[in-house]
Amino acid sequence: DGGITQSPKYLFRKEGQNVTLSCEQNLNHDAMYWYRQDPGQGLRLIYYSQIVNDFQKGDIAEGYSVSREKKESFPLTVTSAQKNPTAFYLCASTQLGSSGASNTGELFFGEGSRLTVL
Amino acid sequence: AQSVAQPEDQVNVAEGNPLTVKCTYSVSGNPYLFWYVQYPNRGLQFLLKYITGDNLVKGSYGFEAEFNKSQTSFHLKKPSALVSDSALYFCAALAGDSSYKLIFGSGTRLLVRP
Numbered sequence: 399d400g401g402i403t404q405s406p407k408y409l410f411r412k413e414g415q416n417v418t419l420s421c422e423q424n425l426n427h428d429a430m431y432w433y434r435q436d437p438g439q440g441l442r443l444i445y446y447s448q449i450v451n452d453f454q455k456g457d458i459a460e461g462y463s464v465s466r467e468k469k470e471s472f473p474l475t476v477t478s479a480q481k482n483p484t485a486f487y488l489c490a491s492t493q494l495g496s497s498g499a500s501n502t503g504e505l506f507f508g509e510g511s512r513l514t515v516l
Numbered sequence: 517a518q519s520v521a522q523p524e525d526q527v528n529v530a531e532g533n534p535l536t537v538k539c540t541y542s543v544s545g546n547p548y549l550f551w552y553v554q555y556p557n558r559g560l561q562f563l564l565k566y567i568t569g570d571n572l573v574k575g576s577y578g579f580e581a582e583f584n585k586s587q588t589s590f591h592l593k594k595p596s597a598l599v600s601d602s603a604l605y606f607c608a609a610l611a612g613d614s615s616y617k618l619i620f621g622s623g624t625r626l627l628v629r630p
Contacts, residue, residue, distance in 0.1 A: 402559075404559075429616055431617065433620075438525070438622060438623075439622060440522075440606060440620045440621055440622040440623050441560075441606065441620040442620075443617060443618075446617055448616065456617070486557075488559055488560065490559075490560075492616065494616060504550055504562040504565055505550075505560075505562075505618060506562075507552075507559035507560040507561070508559050509558055509559045510557065510558065510559050512557070
């Protein structure tokens with residue numbers, strides 16, 4: 399079945415360690431996104447990518463890094479520079495329109511990864 | 517700054533009664549608006565969207581939403597609530613720039629009591 403797969407679902411990290419969250423999609427979508435979810439704050443955009451080998455910072459990119467070497471993959475690294483990394487992380491994707499700039503389609507979300515810093 | 521507001525942290529309703537979850541937006545240009553639902557420890561599921569056309573949009577699971585341009589609102593509604601509708605609901609708007617990214621509200625928890 400087509401969809402977005404995030405792994406791991408749960409992850410524990412010691413302070414000072416970098417961790418990488420995986421996001422893979424087989425929907426052939428152009429654009430991929432990483433959001434962070436904290437209680438009462440909704441979803442905040444970390445990074446997004448609209449094309450392979452290109453990505454842009456979202457609203458809260460500090461302490462995070464991404465890569466987009468393949469269309470289907472958009473891994474997120476939470477670095478030791480992220481001050482408060484404990485959160486629920488959501489990956490999403492969508493198909494862009496022919497102009498490449500926008501589409502009217504909805505985002506498809508993975509099941510999320512819950513990161514806890516010990 | 518572009519934003520989406522959901523003024524209620526929680527909405528409580530009895531099963532069988534109508535429900536409304538409120539959303540207002542502030543984005544440039546013509547708004548593209550969405551509603552998503554999230555169950556505990558799960559990703560977000562798409563419910564419905566407004567792009568253009570009829571102000572009343574129908575979506576999944578009997579939900580609908582009414583777009584009101586003058587009030588910059590996009591409230592989610594359902595004529596008869598079910599206990600299984602209890603979840604976290606997010607309103608979102610497409611950012612009014614050249615990129616395709618969604619701006620989300622803070623979420624409203626819907627609790628439907630039997």
